[in-house]
Amino acid sequence: MAVLNLVQAINQGLQQALAEDDRVLVFGEDVAANGGVFRVTEGLHEQFGETRVFDTPLAESGIVGLAIGLSAYGLRPVAEIQFLGFAYSAIEQIYTHAARIRTRSRGRFSCPLVIRTPYGGGVKAPELHEESSEAFFCHMPGIKVVVPSTPSNAKGLLLAAIQDPDPVIYLEPTRLYRLIKEEVAEEPYLTPLGKARIAQAGDQLTIIAWGSMLERSLRAARNYPAEVIDLLTLSPFDRETILASVQKTGRLLIVQEAPKTGGFGAELAATVAEEGIMSLRAPIMRVTGYDVIPPLPLLADYNLPSEERIVNGIEELLRY
Amino acid sequence: MAVLNLVQAINQGLQQALAEDDRVLVFGEDVAANGGVFRVTEGLHEQFGETRVFDTPLAESGIVGLAIGLSAYGLRPVAEIQFLGFAYSAIEQIYTHAARIRTRSRGRFSCPLVIRTPYGGGVKAPELHEESSEAFFCHMPGIKVVVPSTPSNAKGLLLAAIQDPDPVIYLEPTRLYRLIKEEVAEEPYLTPLGKARIAQAGDQLTIIAWGSMLERSLRAARNYPAEVIDLLTLSPFDRETILASVQKTGRLLIVQEAPKTGGFGAELAATVAEEGIMSLRAPIMRVTGYDVIPPLPLLADYNLPSEERIVNGIEELLRY
Amino acid sequence: MPRETIAQFQIERLEILTPQGEVDAELLPALSDSQFLKLYELLQLTRIADGRALSLQREGRLGTFPSSLGQEASQVGSAFALTAKDWVFPSFRELGVFLSLEYPLSQYYRYWAGDERGMLCPAEMNIFPINIAVGTHLLHAAGVAMGAQYRADPVVAVPYLGDGGTSKGDFHEALNIAGLYRLPLVAICQNNQWAISVSRKSQTATETLAQKVVAFGIKGIQVDGNDVLAVYQATREALDRARNGGGATFIECDTYRMADHTTADDARRYRDSTELESWRDRDPLLRMRRFLEQRGLWDEAEQAALEQTQQQQVDQAVSEAEAMPAPTAEEMFRYTCHELSSRQQEQLKECSDGSP
Amino acid sequence: MPRETIAQFQIERLEILTPQGEVDAELLPALSDSQFLKLYELLQLTRIADGRALSLQREGRLGTFPSSLGQEASQVGSAFALTAKDWVFPSFRELGVFLSLEYPLSQYYRYWAGDERGMLCPAEMNIFPINIAVGTHLLHAAGVAMGAQYRADPVVAVPYLGDGGTSKGDFHEALNIAGLYRLPLVAICQNNQWAISVSRKSQTATETLAQKVVAFGIKGIQVDGNDVLAVYQATREALDRARNGGGATFIECDTYRMADHTTADDARRYRDSTELESWRDRDPLLRMRRFLEQRGLWDEAEQAALEQTQQQQVDQAVSEAEAMPAPTAEEMFRYTCHELSSRQQEQLKECSDGSP
Numbered sequence A, B: 001m002a003v004l005n006l007v008q009a010i011n012q013g014l015q016q017a018l019a020e021d022d023r024v025l026v027f028g029e030d031v032a033a034n035g036g037v038f039r040v041t042e043g044l045h046e047q048f049g050e051t052r053v054f055d056t057p058l059a060e061s062g063i064v065g066l067a068i069g070l071s072a073y074g075l076r077p078v079a080e081i082q083f084l085g086f087a088y089s090a091i092e093q094i095y096t097h098a099a100r101i102r103t104r105s106r107g108r109f110s111c112p113l114v115i116r117t118p119y120g121g122g123v124k125a126p127e128l129h130e131e132s133s134e135a136f137f138c139h140m141p142g143i144k145v146v147v148p149s150t151p152s153n154a155k156g157l158l159l160a161a162i163q164d165p166d167p168v169i170y171l172e173p174t175r176l177y178r179l180i181k182e183e184v185a186e187e188p189y190l191t192p193l194g195k196a197r198i199a200q201a202g203d204q205l206t207i208i209a210w211g212s213m214l215e216r217s218l219r220a221a222r223n224y225p226a227e228v229i230d231l232l233t234l235s236p237f238d239r240e241t242i243l244a245s246v247q248k249t250g251r252l253l254i255v256q257e258a259p260k261t262g263g264f265g266a267e268l269a270a271t272v273a274e275e276g277i278m279s280l281r282a283p284i285m286r287v288t289g290y291d292v293i294p295p296l297p298l299l300a301d302y303n304l305p306s307e308e309r310i311v312n313g314i315e316e317l318l319r320y
Numbered sequence C, D: 001m002p003r004e005t006i007a008q009f010q011i012e013r014l015e016i017l018t019p020q021g022e023v024d025a026e027l028l029p030a031l032s033d034s035q036f037l038k039l040y041e042l043l044q045l046t047r048i049a050d051g052r053a054l055s056l057q058r059e060g061r062l063g064t065f066p067s068s069l070g071q072e073a074s075q076v077g078s079a080f081a082l083t084a085k086d087w088v089f090p091s092f093r094e095l096g097v098f099l100s101l102e103y104p105l106s107q108y109y110r111y112w113a114g115d116e117r118g119m120l121c122p123a124e125m126n127i128f129p130i131n132i133a134v135g136t137h138l139l140h141a142a143g144v145a146m147g148a149q150y151r152a153d154p155v156v157a158v159p160y161l162g163d164g165g166t167s168k169g170d171f172h173e174a175l176n177i178a179g180l181y182r183l184p185l186v187a188i189c190q191n192n193q194w195a196i197s198v199s200r201k202s203q204t205a206t207e208t209l210a211q212k213v214v215a216f217g218i219k220g221i222q223v224d225g226n227d228v229l230a231v232y233q234a235t236r237e238a239l240d241r242a243r244n245g246g247g248a249t250f251i252e253c254d255t256y257r258m259a260d261h262t263t264a265d266d267a268r269r270y271r272d273s274t275e276l277e278s279w280r281d282r283d284p285l286l287r288m289r290r291f292l293e294q295r296g297l298w299d300e301a302e303q304a305a306l307e308q309t310q311q312q313q314v315d316q317a318v319s320e321a322e323a324m325p326a327p328t329a330e331e332m333f334r335y336t337c338h339e340l341s342s343r344q345q346e347q348l349k350e351c352s353d354g355s356p
């Protein structure tokens, strides 16, 4: 088994999907000769040629709309949006169409497409390159949202997303692209959507995180009796795993990189406040980005939840 | 004082804003000669002429982008999006620009604009005409979200939104347009943003609702000792009023018309689970639209929270 | 040579049939007499089915309905040129297209009665569901066209839009993509001069809509949209070009919305009756009927017989539509994704237990 | 007359200065010698300040930086035609525009070092902050232009965009609006032949970008974007037209991105060095310098002196930029809205108490 980072694992997943299934097409801005601005699609254009892996014009609504048509026709488009911050102009295509064509046509047409996009902060990039607006997509019935956190689940989730009969937004935590390396099985495999993973077992506190915050939460939690849940799929999310953990630990800390108000952590907190409140012995706590516009690099560290803030949260909850 | 419905109250507010301040411009699709598809802008084009009240091309991103430029220039645009379901293509302009220009320019430029749009279900309209996606906008730092619930607060909140120095999304509950009439003071007045209203006092249960669900919650709650909070401003929301009420009642029911998962009710629940959990004697409950695409008229009544569902929720909570 | 002309463009207009039903024999599309008759029948059927929808709506048996009155030639002429394999992407005012492609009228009515099942397209045709978000569906056509190109499938993707739809950003993104990849796509724009209350002149400053596609390097043409033969001919040529690798075409059908925007609208609020009257002479049915009469293919008696048959056909569709059992709550959930989440399962249970 | 030409369009290209610096006296814009010199100084300053940014980035003193190398004439020529009251809407590669308008270079550097304060525009000018979301800012220019029109304020709104920006839907919505209302707007498109790794030919099928505005009923022109006089002249004419109620213009500056897309890019991965080399002869600075030399306005010594002065000017800007105190957490909150919510106040407190 080769030791791969996240970029390489996703690249391998794409390569295998393209090789296995001629319905798979990979496209977006700069994904062909350039291999993607993060090199996630490196080598694919050379290997599979212009009809399978191609550049598009600079038009995000266009990229997603094209994927919708391709998928309805029977292909398996994997479209890249260069950064999540540029997906906002594609929200109409995503929510009005990709999410609804199955419903609207009562099942005659559907949209088995994947939209890959780098997301999240901590990489000292220009404005709009560090967004974490996953919550928008988690409030869209008909859309699935997946966030890998390690090279091996990145590959398995990607392949599962490509095979999934529904539209999947696959958010790649930019900060992790080259941060974590691990052994990744060479052959293709599927990591099922909709299932969370216990990244660290514990019995005094439940921490839920995803993407880049999972890595940070694990660091923060390493000396505490905390169960760390790696959500992996945000929509539909794995309620059962969360409720079972909270029932055991009685304490819940949610770590979210996005601005606090209206973030996806709110849904997790609300769900536990509805369905698991009787097992809580402390308030639910969210450690999140602040309610501000994601700042440029010189202020970015103030905003992204730090290990210290997570530790403070853990300590505070354990005092109950 | 004249007895007005919601349409007339908003119309009066617009009329007075236009008359008082020559910086105010009203535009959108069909707002001029046609007076808006719901007649909210009726008579304004005749009274104020083509330069103040005008039709735009069919281009929602364009309408919002135009409002951004006009507001940065120093005017007070009040743009209409014909239905909330058509605002999705304007989300990039709203979140990437309207929300950020103050931040991006460190205060040199700002966007005192209002985007009015009919929203919500229960009017037997075609697809995309009954959306209630307010949660998207509540997760955008830099954007304010206001939802009137009666003719008199509709007028006061509109005038306050127009005077506000920041971008405001003003969501008009379509179902209420002609449902409720009440006396509305003739002269212009302001209903402050950011403040909730106690629509019914009570001490055993807190119900939070907004827009069209407020009306329904009040019906459902009329024979119960429930405090009904009319949120009015969703972003920034009035935490203090909510926490004070829950502290008193110990029970919380949130009524939301949007799909459950990731809706704004989740933020309210999460906030109370963080900051008011110690006073709760029952789980928090959300009565919401289901996690489905808003259906066409023949199925619509299944989805929109009914009085019966709200009553069931009240009864269930009161059993704790 | 400081100022040099480096590119030049022309926009043409095609007309075949005069309002009097006359035609230069050389221009006549290569259609048989029975095809000419079929075209007329479809125009007539569209008008009857449309009129019925308006009465059903007044009786509360349909919801808001957008009439095709006056636009029948644009709809029928273009759809008649398609093959059963082509993919069609309607906007919301294409009754004549649905009928020409033999989509079940009962389903069409059912949709406008507020039932999604009306858009469950039969397997033997590829008609995308009605698109409400104006201008956004051209991208889906581009995607299907690209899929067909990838599979060397001789299919053309045919989106319908209105004059208003040309102002949306997605119109631009879609047709730029169609131009770039030389996609087999033919966009049919029914310029009916109005987008609800916004006139064509208040929509854009251009002299024509056809010229808009100079921006994409594709072919644009204007046709007399009330001339079913001209619309047919332009569409036919564009489809052939698309199938032969010649790329996309945009056809502006110059026509007129003779009715209110929808049954929820009152056009008298914003438009002049003289404008409306001026278009009556150019009625697309009358023109085709005169043509058939002049060729000896049609007379009063045949007209009366056709109307009667079609009325019955429409009655039948109404009965079928109204005989459909009500949709169930389960159907509201079933199509969200290919399977229900655990939360949706609970919701469905709650919903089925409760009212209505 | 079945097929009639109903509309015709031409696209012109303007060139004034040859690569050898020669010019037909009749074509020369009405500028004084000192203005010609000023233009050259600005080209030169842009190049020096740009080169310095690249070294600062390599030293880790700036973040990712997009170079203007090769595009100086398009930037300086257009900006030089503006008045101080005009509103400018930059994209992200307009160093030459900022310098021509006398925006403090120290702030420009500060911005690219990751500090929003770099975009706090001085009160005496109207430069919108750098726009990262490609193509979306033309709408803001349209809004400002409409505001100016409403106030009868003789201001023109001038958005800058690249070839890639022409593919976005907002480009279409903005220029359609500009055409419809005859807004005082002049869009400067730097067609530098690349959008990161996507070539101009892979962006759109059109022969020119200028023709795209046939879709909006506004004037479009292509100019030699490496010819500072042609760019100036075309901009000047467009501004005059806009101020006189003649509506909007789109200017395609045909130029070349001589550098990588940004410091995070490596253009060798996707483009041919022969293409790059072929553009070296058309260097915008060299051309203007030759012109000045031929007019007896410039020599080696003056060149050396200018370079020295400008290096010092740039040194000074770097020092000022780096002398700025770090921004505080409070500034991260302060500009979200005009006042903080109660939750933001708590967050600010937590944030200020904690690290970093």
Ligand SMILES: Cc1ncc(C[n+]2csc(CCOP(=O)(O)OP(=O)(O)O)c2C)c(N)n1
Pocket (backbone or CB within 6 Å): B029, B058, B060, B082, B086, C093, C132, C133, C134, C135, C161, C162, C163, C164, C165, C166, C192, C194, C195, C196, C257, C261
């Ligand atoms: C994106 C969008 N914006 C607004 C509407 C509301 N609306 C419905 S039809 C219409 C006018 C459409 O005009 P046009 O494209 O010319 O088609 P027509 O109605 O004339 O057939 C409008 C504004 C919509 N359906 N979609």
Ligand SMILES: Cc1ncc(C[n+]2csc(CCOP(=O)(O)OP(=O)(O)O)c2C)c(N)n1
Pocket (backbone or CB within 6 Å): A029, A058, A060, A082, A086, D093, D132, D133, D134, D135, D161, D162, D163, D164, D165, D166, D192, D194, D195, D196, D257, D261
């Ligand atoms: C909407 C959007 N999509 C993608 C990007 C990422 N991106 C940054 S610059 C660029 C290419 C821009 O090309 P062009 O408009 O020609 O400007 P140039 O870089 O050549 O100056 C891309 C794709 C972006 N900034 N905005």
Ligand SMILES: [Mg+2]
Pocket (backbone or CB within 6 Å): C162, C163, C164, C190, C191, C192, C193, C194, C195, C196
């Ligand atoms: Mg129309």
Ligand SMILES: [Mg+2]
Pocket (backbone or CB within 6 Å): D162, D163, D164, D190, D191, D192, D193, D194, D195, D196
């Ligand atoms: Mg470029």
